[in-house]
Amino acid sequence: MSIDIDTARRVAKLARIRVEEDALPALASEFNAVLGFIEQLSEVDVEGVEPMTSVTPQRLKRRQDGVTDGNMQEKILKNAPDAREGFFAVPKVVE
């Protein structure tokens, strides 16, 4: 599997990381190095093997479905780059 410049551009877009056009060839080549390394996994016979979901076989704890925390709007907004009137503010989303 080889990653071309179009794929690198698409992956950057999916990851929401801006990569300038002139940086794409180097990025594609780095991807190829990493994926070439990962490619070794194709040698492994995994017929009938379950994919791991949890490394320690334990049932997740249950608890009452109730509100246990809250009323901290100010704290939650404290670190926001732009907060107004009790909300996170972002550039216009809907035209």
Add this chain to the structure above:
Amino acid sequence: MSDLNKLTLSAARDGLRAKEFTSADLTEACLTEIEGAGALNAFVHNTPEIAREQAKAADARLAAGDAPAMCGLPIGIKDLFATKGVPTQAASAILEGFKPEYESTITSKLFDAGAVMLGKLNMDEFAMGSSNETSTYGNAVNPWRRGNEETPLTPGGSSGGSSAAVSADLCLAATGTDTGGSIRQPAAFTGIVGIKPTYGRCSRWGVVAFASSLDQAGPMTKSVRDAAIMLEAMCGHDMKDSTSADLPVPNFEALLTGDIRGKKIGIPKEYRLDGTPDEIVKLWDDGAAMLKDAGAEIVDISLPHTKYALPTYYVIAPAEASSNLARYDGVRYGHRATLAAGEGINDMYEKTRAEGFGKEVQRRVMVGTYVLSAGFYDAYYNKARKVRTLIKKDFEDAFAAGVDAILTPATPSPAFGLGEVSDSDPIQMYLNDVFTVTVNLAGLPGISVPTGVSATGLPLGLQLIGKPWEEGDLLNIAHSLEGAAGFVSKPEKWW
């Protein structure tokens, strides 16, 4: 009394109880030492005011006779732990200015036990790296040097600030985190002890997430006894982390009997890699001989899927990272890019993340995005999860055959020079974790113990891998190895 900063946790604890000095004395000694150690770039946010206040409170507790083991002991905290009101950046520019409104479970537990925080420690950005060279704060520097050379060496990574600080006696101990070897490799590179407990032992709540199914916190200390003391204070069930184990936490220190007679120690043949330096092979053989002399039985074992551990890791860890790091979007905290007229919310996300994330973090997020994308999910991500099952089974088979612990080298080499492993070839850097990464994939406890010195005068460590939840047994075996190896060297002060 001078040189209080050089004490181990256990010696300082005993001295405090014997009223030989106060926590305030210990704390001042460390603060002075930190002040003079700028060249190591280990502490990146100092918190002397908090430290002095905590020391005062600890002294009051000690006087009142209400003092847990960690009470009054000054430590450093890796920048990955959320600390209330104190900058917490995971060494990333994207979290510039972030001051959490809450405290991580682990730091809460340590502070409740009376520990004193001296400041936040350098690390690789988002814990992604093995040399502390991806940090937005710049490189942390190893206090050790090769003989008389002045070449600055890496303290390892990602917990490089922690390892440098403990090794240079800037603090008595430090917290670290380990996703693929980030406690054990830096501990080995700096001649200290580092343990990654069983997955689920330490709460991940309030620890900036890298790869959630692999991340575990643990202590980095000057001795195995100290590791036992500090680990006990860090462990325990936490409702806020759904993978946290609801199991009793043993008194680990009480389990350090030094008696390992009859213990079966496995030596995995797959860890004898081509090209491993002779001195590492000798270190390993010597370690096995020491355990044998102490009455353990040494057996050859096979962990057949070892060679697939790193490729598996480099699918799973980036995949989880790409998901975890999606939260850094410039909306709720941290950096937000300045937008030009007409730019919208997608431009904001893309510019913010391009400006805020360093090169290695970007690379891993994008690799993770790729392996999770439609059409590749099965070929890469599911495949890796299946191989991970096989890697874990290798260990289960060894333990089922009666093995109590497994002995391996901690790293394939001593500490290397900063800049010596090229940034353009990420695989070369990834190979640093070849002996440690299997342990994270299998969720097991692993400890790195300094047992020797390289030809160039640098510390070398061995790793012991234990059964799930058997940190007590593992620490006891490590304690025996530590005693037999008698590693006492310290770096000569040049900073």
